[in-house]
Structures are given as structure tokens and as C-alpha cells.
Amino acid sequence: xxxxxxxxxxxxxxxxxxxxxVAAAQExxxxxxxxxxxxxxxxxxxxxxxxxxxxRRAADASPTSVRALTVRAGMAEFMGEFEEARAVYERAAAxxxxxxxxxxxxxxxxxxxGEYDRALAQLDRLxxxxxxxxxxxxxxxxxxxxxxxxxDHPSLEQIVQIKLDILTEKGDLAQARQLARSYAIVKSGExxxxxxxxxxxxxxxxxxTFKAFxxxxxxxxxxxxxxxxxxxxxxxxxxxxxxxxxxxxGTRMTPSAGNKESGARYLRVRLGGSREVPKRxxxxxxxxxxxxxxxxxxxxxxxxxDESIHLSPTFAxxxxxxxxxxxxxxxxxxxxxxxxxxxxxxPDSWRTHRNLGKLLSELERYPEAEMHxxxxxxxxxxxxxxxxxxxxxxxxxxxxxxxxxxxxAAVAFxxxxxxxxxxxxDFLAKFDRWGPGAGLPPAPDPRIIIGWNYD
Amino acid sequence: xxxxxxxxxxxxxxxxxxxxxxxxxxxxxxxxxxxxxxxTAQGALLEALEHYRTAxxxxxxxxxxxxxxxxxxxxxxxxxxxxxxxxxxxxRTASTTTWLRLGEMADRMGQVDLALQSLEQAYxxxxxxxxxxxxxxxxxxxxCVPKHWPSVSELWTVCLPSxxxxxxxxxxxxxxxxxxxxxxxMVEAGRREQAIALARSRGWLREHGDYCAPSxxxxxxxxxxxLAMILQPDRADCLAxxxxxxxxxxxxxxxxxxxxxxxxxxxxxEIKAQAEWTLRYRLPDHExxxxxxxxxxxxxxxxxxxxxxxxxLTVYTKAIAxxxxxxxxxxxxxxxxxxxxDDAQALIWLTKALEVNPNxxxxxxxxxxxxxxxxxxxxxxxAYTRVLTMNPTDANAHANVGWLLLKVGRQxxxxxxxxxxxxxxxxxxQERRFLDAQFGRDARQAPTPFSxx
Numbered sequence: 001x002x003x004x005x006x007x008x009x010x011x012x013x014x015x016x017x018x019x020x021x022v023a024a025a026q027e028x029x030x031x032x033x034x035x036x037x038x039x040x041x042x043x044x045x046x047x048x049x050x051x052x053x054x055x056r057r058a059a060d061a062s063p064t065s066v067r068a069l070t071v072r073a074g075m076a077e078f079m080g081e082f083e084e085a086r087a088v089y090e091r092a093a094a095x096x097x098x099x100x101x102x103x104x105x106x107x108x109x110x111x112x113x114g115e116y117d118r119a120l121a122q123l124d125r126l127x128x129x130x131x132x133x134x135x136x137x138x139x140x141x142x143x144x145x146x147x148x149x150x151x152d153h154p155s156l157e158q159i160v161q162i163k164l165d166i167l168t169e170k171g172d173l174a175q176a177r178q179l180a181r182s183y184a185i186v187k188s189g190e191x192x193x194x195x196x197x198x199x200x201x202x203x204x205x206x207x208x209t210f211k212a213f214x215x216x217x218x219x220x221x222x223x224x225x226x227x228x229x230x231x232x233x234x235x236x237x238x239x240x241x242x243x244x245x246x247x248x249x250g251t252r253m254t255p256s257a258g259n260k261e262s263g264a265r266y267l268r269v270r271l272g273g274s275r276e277v278p279k280r281x282x283x284x285x286x287x288x289x290x291x292x293x294x295x296x297x298x299x300x301x302x303x304x305x306d307e308s309i310h311l312s313p314t315f316a317x318x319x320x321x322x323x324x325x326x327x328x329x330x331x332x333x334x335x336x337x338x339x340x341x342x343x344x345x346x347p348d349s350w351r352t353h354r355n356l357g358k359l360l361s362e363l364e365r366y367p368e369a370e371m372h373x374x375x376x377x378x379x380x381x382x383x384x385x386x387x388x389x390x391x392x393x394x395x396x397x398x399x400x401x402x403x404x405x406x407x408x409a410a411v412a413f414x415x416x417x418x419x420x421x422x423x424x425x426d427f428l429a430k431f432d433r434w435g436p437g438a439g440l441p442p443a444p445d446p447r448i449i450i451g452w453n454y455d
Numbered sequence: 456x457x458x459x460x461x462x463x464x465x466x467x468x469x470x471x472x473x474x475x476x477x478x479x480x481x482x483x484x485x486x487x488x489x490x491x492x493x494x495t496a497q498g499a500l501l502e503a504l505e506h507y508r509t510a511x512x513x514x515x516x517x518x519x520x521x522x523x524x525x526x527x528x529x530x531x532x533x534x535x536x537x538x539x540x541x542x543x544x545x546x547r548t549a550s551t552t553t554w555l556r557l558g559e560m561a562d563r564m565g566q567v568d569l570a571l572q573s574l575e576q577a578y579x580x581x582x583x584x585x586x587x588x589x590x591x592x593x594x595x596x597x598x599c600v601p602k603h604w605p606s607v608s609e610l611w612t613v614c615l616p617s618x619x620x621x622x623x624x625x626x627x628x629x630x631x632x633x634x635x636x637x638x639x640x641m642v643e644a645g646r647r648e649q650a651i652a653l654a655r656s657r658g659w660l661r662e663h664g665d666y667c668a669p670s671x672x673x674x675x676x677x678x679x680x681x682l683a684m685i686l687q688p689d690r691a692d693c694l695a696x697x698x699x700x701x702x703x704x705x706x707x708x709x710x711x712x713x714x715x716x717x718x719x720x721x722x723x724x725e726i727k728a729q730a731e732w733t734l735r736y737r738l739p740d741h742e743x744x745x746x747x748x749x750x751x752x753x754x755x756x757x758x759x760x761x762x763x764x765x766x767x768l769t770v771y772t773k774a775i776a777x778x779x780x781x782x783x784x785x786x787x788x789x790x791x792x793x794x795x796x797d798d799a800q801a802l803i804w805l806t807k808a809l810e811v812n813p814n815x816x817x818x819x820x821x822x823x824x825x826x827x828x829x830x831x832x833x834x835x836x837x838a839y840t841r842v843l844t845m846n847p848t849d850a851n852a853h854a855n856v857g858w859l860l861l862k863v864g865r866q867x868x869x870x871x872x873x874x875x876x877x878x879x880x881x882x883x884x885q886e887r888r889f890l891d892a893q894f895g896r897d898a899r900q901a902p903t904p905f906s907x908x
Contacts, residue, residue, distance in 0.1 A: 044848065046875040078899045112902035165903035206888065207896075214905060237895050239904050279902075286898040293894040294874045296867065454895060 034058065036068055043075060048295060052079055059088065066096045070105065077109055080287035080304045082280065085109060100129055100155070107162065114279030116166050123159050130156070146183045160185065164218065169242055169279070173249060177218050186219030193223035200229075217246060224254035228263065232451025235270055238286045238317070241279060244271045269350040269379040270451065272316060281312035289321060289455075298325060316346040317455045320355055327359065335359055350379040351455055354386050361393050369393045377406075380452065384410040384417075385445035388424060392443040400436055404428070407441065419446045484514035491523055500766060503527050511540065518548030525556055530761075532753045532770035534564050534746070551579040555633055562636075565745035567644045574637040584630040592622025627673050631657065635678045642681050643709050654682060667693035677701075684716050692717065692726045695733070702737045705752040707783065708745060711738050736816040736845050739781055747778035754784060758791050767791060782812035789821055798825040816845050820852060827859055835859055850880030857886065 039054035052075045059065070059072040069092035077085035089106050096102055107122035127135060130153070137149050138156055150157040160183045167176035180186045196212035204212075210233060216226035231246025244267065251263025267273060277285075288304030291297040302325060305318040319342030326334035339356040342349060357372035373390035377383050391406040407428055414421055423442045430437065447453040491506030507524035514520055525540035541557040558573035599614035634657050641650035654660050659674050659682065666672070666683035667690055674682075676697065683691035694713040701710035710733075717730035754770035757763040768791065774784040785808035792801035802825045808818035823838035836859065842852040854876035860869030870893065873886045881887065890897075898904070 041848075044878055046871070046878040080899075108902055161905060162903070165905055169903065205884075206891065210904070234904060237904060238898065242904065283898075283902060290894065290897050290899050294870070294890065294897065296871060 035061065036071060039071060039075070046295065048075070048079055048291075049297060049300065051075055052081070063091075064095060066092050066099060066102065069095070070102060073109075074105065077112065078287075079300065080284050080291070080307075082113055082284075086113075098129065100126060103129070104155075104158070111162065111166060111169075112279070112283050116170050119166055120163065123163060126155070127159060143182055143184050150183065168245065171245055173217075173221075173245070177221060180218040186215055188219075190219060192216040192219045193226035196226055196229075217249070222253055224250050224259070227253060228259075229450065232266070235266075235451050236453045236455075238282070238289065238455065240271055240277050240282055240315075240317070244276070247271065265379075266451070268348050272314060272346050273348060275312075275314040275346060277312045277315045281308045281315055284308040284311070285315070285318050285321075288318065292321065292325060298329075301325065314345045316342045316349040316352050319345060320349075320352055320455060323355060323359070332359065332363060336363075348379065350376060350383075350452075353379065354383070354389075357386075357393070358389055361389060361396075364396070366393050366397045370397065382413065382449060383452065384413045384419075384448070385443075387413075388421070388441075388443040388445070392441050395436070395441050398436075400431075403441070404431065414446060414448070417448045419448050421446065481514060484510045484517060484520060487513060488517075488520050488523060491527065495527065498761060498763075500527060500531055500761070500763060504531060504533070511543075515543070516547055518544045518550075518553065521547065522553055522556065525560070529556075529560060529563075530753070530757070531766055532750055532757075532773055534560065534749070538564060538566075545573070545576075549576065551577050551583060551633075555636075558633070558636065562640050563745065563749035567640060567646075570640050571637055574633050574640070577633040579630075579633065581630070584626050587629045588622040588624075588626025591625040592618045595621045631673055635674055638678055639681065639709065642685070643712060647685055650681075651685060660686075665690050667691060680713065684713060688716070688720045689722060692721055692723055695721070695726050695729050698730065699733055699737065702733065705748070705755060705783075707739050707743050707748050707751075707781075711742065714738065736814050739783065740812050740814065741780060743781045744778050747774045747781045747784075750774035750777060751781070751784045751787065755787055758787065758794075764791055764795065780811050782808040782815045782818060785811065786815060786818040786821060789818065789825065793821065793825055793828075798828045801825045802829065814845065816842060819845070820849070823852070823855060827855065832859060832863055848879055850876045850883060853879065854883055854886050 035054045035058035039051045039058055042048075042054060043051035052072075055068070055072040055075045059068040062068045069088050073085045073088035073092060076082075076088060086109070089102070089109060092099075092102055093106060103122055103126045107119045107126065110116070110119035110122060127138065130138070134149075134153060134156070137145065138153075141149060150160065160179065164176050164180055164185070167173075167179060177186075181188070186192065192212065193216040196209065196216045199209045199212050210230075213226050213230040213233065216223050217230050220226065227246050228250030231243050231248075231250055234240075234243035234246060237243075247263055247267055251260055251267070254260055254263065284304045285308040288301045288308065291304065292301035302322070305322050305325075308315065308318040309322075319338050323335040323338035323342070326332070326338055336356070336359060339352055339359065342352040343356065346352065353372045354376040357369045357376055360366075360369035360372065363369075370390065370393045373386060373393055376386040377390060380386070387406050387410040391403045391410065394400075394406060395403040407424060411421060411424055411428065421442075421444050423444065427441045431441075487506045487510035491503045491510060494500075494503035494506055504524070504527040507520060507527050510517065510520040511524050521540045521544035525537045525544060528534070528537035528540060538557070538560050541553065541560050544553045545557050554573050554577035558570050558577055561567075561570035561573055596614055596618035599618060600610060603609040603613055634653060638650050638653055641647070641653065651660075659672070659678070661672075664670060666679045666687055672679050676693070680691065680694050680697040684694055694717050698710045698714035698717065701713065714730045714734045718727055718734060721727045721730065750770050751774040754767045754774060757770060758767035768788060771784040771788050771791075774781065785804050789801040789803075789805035789808060792798070792804065802822065805818050805822040805825060808815050809822065812818070819838055819842050823835045823842060826832075826838055827835035836856070839852050839856045839859070842849055843856070846852070853872050857869045857872030857874075857876060860866075860872055862869075870890065873890055877883055877887045877890060896904075
């Protein structure tokens with residue numbers, strides 16, 4: 001085995017799943033040919049269910065084709081069909097035990113389902129396939145030589161990066177930082193946190209900013225603010241395990257008692273408190289969310305959300321999505337039931353109280369809605385959107401003074417964030433001039449604070 | 456005898472007068488030439504052309520003025536004037552450049568014999584190419600030395616060999632440039648025997664080996680591909696890509712030639728299908744006269760490089776006159792008006808492009824863009840639907856349909872289209888960011904947030 005193919009394959013993996021390979025040409029002809037080709041074309045066009053069906057057929061027709069099996073396994077993993085992915089990866093690995101792409105993919109899959117030690121073992125196997133002198137340099141060469149080595153051998157860079165993620169997710173931040181230093185991913189004396197904050201201020205590309213904050217967490221253990229920011233971003237994105245670890249670390253490192261208190265509260269109201277979510281449940285939830293939101297694949301999403309709930313019954317987010325789906329399908333009673341189940345699973349979930357309050361408001365069950373929305377803003381005082389929803393419910397019940405107080409507080413808060421809500425301002429102006437009218441006040445929900453935007 | 460001296464004096468005076476008059480004319484011509492050069496530098500092409508016309512009128516024997524006039528006229532699509540000027544220049548100062556210009560111009564006007572005769576004169580002497588190679592080598596050496604100084608061994612092992620290699624490559628490229636141009640002219644004109652004879656005389660032919668495979672061949676990929684088409688038709692599938700590239704460069708005739716060859720002679724069904732697709736949707740549906748093709752290219756250069764919209768429109772009009780069934784200049788006029796935000800006018804020309812060739816993919820796409828900008832959503836949807844029928848994997852069309860759907864309030868379908876666009880083309884940043892802001896990042900591709908990238 002030479003390094004050439006290893007590097008090529010690692011590069012290919014780094015770009016995307018093999019099934020998602022694309023060319024930049026604006027105009028291309030429609031691919032034709034085998035089921036496998038059609039599967040890949042369907043995948044490219046975002047028709048994932050159809051793609052997986054075709055990949056299954058292709059793999060069944062060629063049970064000894066490592067490529068067909070790998071494509072099927074990759075698509076199954078992408079779709080959250082983890083048992084299928086595992087079985088097909090194993091069949092492929094039995095046919096081609098030294099296939100570097102396959103080893104990388106099985107390592108990645110092991111991370112996906114939380115089998116971290118197995119993933120590390122696969123990465124070691126991958127390393128062992130590199131030429132001896134490269135391995136030797138990778139393990140023993142001084143730090144200042146490592147950037148050049150990783151640049152010349154992108155597959156090594158991949159190994160280091162995924163190991164960093166594994167160690168971090170395992171909670172071994174100290175070892176992750178040590179690894180990052182030894183491969184010069186981070187260097188001492190650099191102000192990564194400052195750079196990340198500058199990127200954030202300048203409105204740099206989202207991913208670029210995120211990458212900078214990740215470096216800050218690895219390179220500056222005392223940069224509590226940046227670690228905290230990174231944790232909140234991860235929480236929004238649904239990486240609740242890593243998010244939790246970062247929030248805990250940021251809270252531990254901050255010298256401010258106020259920040260420690262708000263860190264503990266964030267953990268409780270946004271990340272389920274002491275309820276840990278298994279990696280597999282987290283991934284099922286993330287995939288289900290995308291299947292629902294991006295693909296409109298309700299059946300597939302429902303099945304994965306249910307599987308996530310089964311694996312982690314106290315994880316509130318999948319219940320909330322089950323409620324959203326039910327509401328979208330017009331079944332508000334079922335939606336209410338899902339939200340109530342979510343509250344039983346996690347009574348302090350800010351998002352669940354918020355969603356429940358809003359749904360009850362839509363059902364004109366205002367007193368119950370008020371109770372949940374009051375709880376919402378009690379759990380997170382800076383929730384301007386929640387406060388406007390509460391104001392609307394108060395108005396609907398004729399509690400005009402309370403309405404004005406809540407609405408004005410929200411408008412003032414949003415003005416500080418340069419997020420004006422002119423429709424609310426106009427309503428308040430008319431209210432001040434003419435008194436209450438027949439229509440209910442608007443309740444926009446601007447996304448302004450990272451960590452509290454979406455689930 | 457006595458009157459001999461006064462007569463000599465008179466003759467001398469007359470000679471001096473004639474000389475002075477001549478010098479006066481030269482001075483004015485030189486001034487006009489300089490004014491033309493200044494105007495060219497400032498991008499005032501029409502003004503420059505006038506100055507060069509003046510210069511050649513004042514000094515018709517000046518090869519320099521004729522060459523300058525030819526170049527200006529060619530740039531502005533005044534091909535007849537350019538050809539005459541180059542011919543006049545070649546009669547007076549027969550430099551390699553002059554012959555090359557004349558050959559190129561004749562080719563662009565479809566005058567194959569004149570083009571080939573002129574290009575033969577443009578091969579240039581060996582020393583001219585060697586001097587160029589030497590100059591490039593020296594420049595490379597000068598750039599390399601400071602980087603590796605003071606390591607003498609690196610100067611010896613890195614700088615010297617690389618400079619020599621690059622210098623040699625430039626020498627070879629320069630030497631084969633005009634012959635390769637002549638080769639292309641011959642192939643395009645269907646003179647294959649003559650082309651093979653030229654290739655043989657230049658030492659381009661290989662007993663063994665694959666013309667389509669990368670090698671140390673002394674000619675460009677285009678020439679190698681054309682050789683493969685003639686000599687190894689069963690191993691010439693690199694022509695499919697070459698055809699697309701030629702189409703992108705505006706060389707509709709040669710593009711059609713090579714793609715027709717692949718659609719008929721390729722042994723690979725995929726390549727055949729690819730060639731047929733490109734022929735159908737990316738190239739004119741008939742053989743375009745050379746003059747029309749060249750005028751379209753000239754117009755495009757004026758439009759895109761020089762930002763000379765008025766001049767470009769004039770040249771496109773000439774291209775249309777040369778071949779009213781050629782849809783490209785109509786489409787380019789549409790694009791030009793779009794760049795000026797005159798979408799209503801653009802729509803007229805794009806519609807004309809599609810009237811003469813309903814399969815013109817880019818015109819169809821542009822029609823969608825212009826219609827959408829004018830708020831004519833139904834027409835835009837119809838245009839994009841036709842684009843996606845022609846090319847279902849056109850990411851930009853999916854993206855534009857997505858934005859349009861969002862604009863008219865069809866949220867779910869719009870988001871779905873944007874998602875398809877991003878799947879097809881991950882570099883569509885605006886669409887990806889929008890979707891991420893709506894749904895969070897698509898975490899399906901990898902198990903950790905960092906490994907997604």
C-alpha cells in the first residue's frame with residue numbers, strides 16, 4: 001500500500017461521502033447506466049429515499065462488489081438506518097479488509113454510534129497502512145515538522161482531526177488539547193479566542209467562525225468565553241453531547257460567579273441538566289431533523305425520532321419535533337400530547353415550555369398558555385420572542401397593563417440587539433393612543449442569541 | 456558651365472524641400488500613431504482607429520502604422536479593413552508578428568488559403584524562439600535565486616534545472632505555436648491530408664502511444680486531440696471534453712466538428728451521449744460561417760474584457776447579418792442588456808435567440824433570469840423548467856427556481872429546490888447559508904461537527 005491512494009481517498013472522504021461527489025460544471029448531462037449510477041444521481045439530486053432504494057438493489061445484485069456495498073452502507077448511514085449500515089459495512093469489510101476508504105468509513109460510523117474505542121482502533125489500522133517512514137515521522141518527528149507532514153499526507157490530517165473530536169466527545173479535553181499541540185493544530189502563545197471573536201464581529205463565514213472557536217477551545221484552556229460560545233453554538237446545532245461538555249468546561253473555567261450561575265442554568269434549561277444523551281440517540285435526532293426539514297420525509301423522520309426517544313427517553317428535543325410534525329399535519333391534540341410527554345421527560349426544558357405555550361395560545365387556551373410562557377421567560381429572561389408571545393396571550397385575556405409591560409421590555413431588549421420589531425412598535429403606539437383594539441398584537445420571533453435560536 | 460552651379464543649387468533646394476516635406480509627413484504620421492497608441496491605452500478604441508487611419512493615410516508605406524491599424528480594426532470587428540492593413544503591413548515589414556496577424560485575420564474571415572500561406576511565413580526563425588526561451592529561463596533563474604540563496608547546492612540542483620526546463624518548454628511552445636494554428640485551420644477546413652503532412656514535417660506524429668493520454672508531447676492538448684481524431688479515432692474520447700472547452704471559447708465550428716466525430720465514432724456509450732448532449736444544447740444546430748463565429752467572439756471580447764458595450768453591439772449585429780440563424784450573438788446581446796440592468800431589452804434578444812435555436816440552453820437560462828428580474832414569474836418558471844428538462848442537474852437553475860418559489864410564497868417547494876441545488880453544487884454559498892440558517896447545518900454527512908467540512 002502506498003501513500004498515494006491513501007491520500008487520494010482521504011481527500012475524497014474529506015470532500016464528502018463518495019455518493020455526494022459533484023463537479024462544478026454548470027451544465028451536465030443526466031447520468032445514466034447502472035442502479036449504482038442512478039443511486040448516486042438520485043442522491044446528488046437530494047432524492048435520498050429513492051437513492052437508498054437503488055443502492056440496496058445494486059448491492060443485492062452485486063453482493064461481492066465492495067463499491068456497491070460501500071455506497072449502500074454510506075447512504076444508509078446518511079439516512080440514519082444504522083443497523084443496515086453496520087451490517088453492510090461488515091460485509092464490505094469482510095470482502096476488503098485492507099481497503100483504506102472502508103476502514104475510514106467504519107471508523108467514522110463507529111464515532112457516529114458512540115463506539116469511540118472501536119473508532120480509535122480503526123484509525124490505528126488506517127495509520128498502519130501508511131509507509132513505515134511516514135508512520136515513524138507521524139509518531140516521532142518533532143512538532144515543528146508535523147504541519148508539513150500533515151500537509152503532504154492529508155489522510156494523516158484526517159486521522160488527527162477525528163481523534164481530536166473523539167477525545168473531546170469522550171470528555172478527555174486535556175488529552176485532546178495535548179494531541180492538538182503535538183501536531184501543531186494549535187500553538188502556544190496564539191490568541192485564538194481573540195481571532196474567533198474578531199471573525200464573529202466581522203461577520204465572517206459561519207463555518208470559519210466556528211472553526212476558529214474550536215481552535216480556541218483546544219489552544220486556550222482558560223478562554224472561558226470562547227469555550228462557552230462554542231458550546232452554545234453546538235447546542236443550537238443539536239450536537240448536544242459536545243455542547244454540554246463545552247458549556248460545562250466554560251462554566252468551570254469562568255471566574256465570574258454570575259457566569260457560573262448562568263452556565264448551570266443553561267445546562268439545566270437547554271441541555272437537559274444531568275440527563276445525558278447517548279451519541280446514537282443524538283445522531284438519530286440530528287438526522288431525523290434534516291430528513292423532516294430538508295427532505296420533507298415525514299415517515300422516515302418520525303421513525304428516527306421515535307428510535308431516538310426509545311434510546312434516550314429523557315431527551316426532550318425529539319418529542320418537540322414529534323409535536324411539530326403532528327401540528328404540521330393538523331393534529332393539534334397529538335401535538336399537545338407530545339409536548340406534555342416532553343415536559344414529563346424534562347420538566348425544565350425551556351424550549352418545550354415555549355412550544356407548548358405557543359401551541360396553547362394558537363388553541364386560544366390562554367390561561368394555560370400564559371402559565372407556560374411565564375415559565376419560559378422565567379427560565380430564560382432574555383427570550384424576547386417568548387416575551388412577545390406572552391404579551392400576546394396577556395392581551396388576549398384583557399391583561400393590558402401586563403401586556404404593555406412585557407411587550408415594552410421585549411422591544412427595548414431587541415432594540416439593544418439592533419433587531420427592531422416595527423410591527424410591535426406600531427401596535428404599541430396605537431395601543432397607547434387608542435387603547436385596546438379588536439385584533440391581537442403581533443408576536444414575531446427574531447433569532448438573535450446564539451445558543452437559543454433553534455433545536 | 457556657368458549655369459551648372461545655379462542648376463545644381465536649384466536641384467539641391469528642390470531635394471531639400473522634398474526631404475523636408477517628407478519629414479513633415481512622417482512627423483504627422485508619427486504623431487497620429489502616438490495619439491492612436493494613447494487612445495488605445497485609454498480604451499478609446501474608435502478614436503484610436505481614427506488616428507491609425509490618419510497615420511496610414513499620411514504614411515501608407517509605414518508597416519508599423521498599418522499593423523497598428525490592422526489590430527485596432529480587428530478589435531472592433533472591422534475585418535475587411537484589418538485584413539487590408541495587415542496585407543499592407545506584410546508587404547512592407549515582413550515580421551513574424553505581421554504574418555501571424557494576417558494569418559489569424561484571414562482564418563477568422565474564412566479565407567483558408569490566405570491564412571495558411573501567411574501562417575507558414577509566421578513560423579519564425581529558430582533564433583527568435585531560442586531568444587524567447589533564453590529570456591524566460593533567465594527571468595525564472597532571477598526569481599528562483601533569492602528564494603534559495605545562500606544555499607549553493609539548491610541553486611545548482613533546483614534553480615538551474617528548473618529554469619532550464621522552463622526556458623526549453625517556452626522555446627518549444629513558441630516554435631510550434633504558428634504551425635499548430637495552421638494545423639487547426641487545416642482540420643477545420645477538412646484538409647486532413649495536408650494537416651497530417653504538416654504534423655509529420657513538424658515531428659508531432661508518434662508510432663506508438665496515445666495522443667489523448669498526457670505525455671511529453673510537444674504540442675497542446677487541442678492539437679493532440681485533433682491528431683487523435685484523425686489518426687486514432689478509437690482512442691480519441693478526450694475530444695468530448697475538448698469539444699466542450701472549444702464551445703466555451705466560442706469556437707462553435709471546431710467544437711461541432713470534434714463532437715460530431717465523437718457522437719458518431721466513439722466506442723463508449725457515455726461519451727457518445729455526452730457528445731450528443733453538448734452538440735444539442737451547447738452548440739449551434741447548424742454549421743456557422745466562420746465570419747459569424749469570429750464576429751461573435753470579437754463582440755464577446757469587447758463586451759467582457761473591454762466593457763465596450765456599444766462597440767460590442769455593433770459587432771454582434773454584424774455577426775447576426777453574417778448568419779441570422781446563429782443564436783449566440785442574440786444571446787450575447789441579451790446578456791449585455793442584462794449587465795446594463797435593461798432586462799426588458801434583454802428579453803427581446805433572448806427570445807430571438809430561442810426563436811432561432813430553441814435548444815440554446817444558456818439563452819433559456821438567461822431568459823429565466825431576466826424574466827424573474829422583471830417580475831414575470833410565470834415566464835421565469837417556464838424558462839427554468841425548460842432548462843431543467845435539458846439539464847436536470849443544473850444547480851444554478853434549481854437555485855434560481857428555489858429563490859423564485861420563496862419569493863412567491865411557496866416556502867416548502869422553494870426550500871426543497873435550494874436543497875437540491877446545494878446537493879448538486881456545494882459551493883453555492885448563499886443557498887447553503889440560507890438553508891443552514893433555516894434548518895441548522897446538515898449534520899448527516901459526518902458524525903462530528905468538525906468532520907462535516
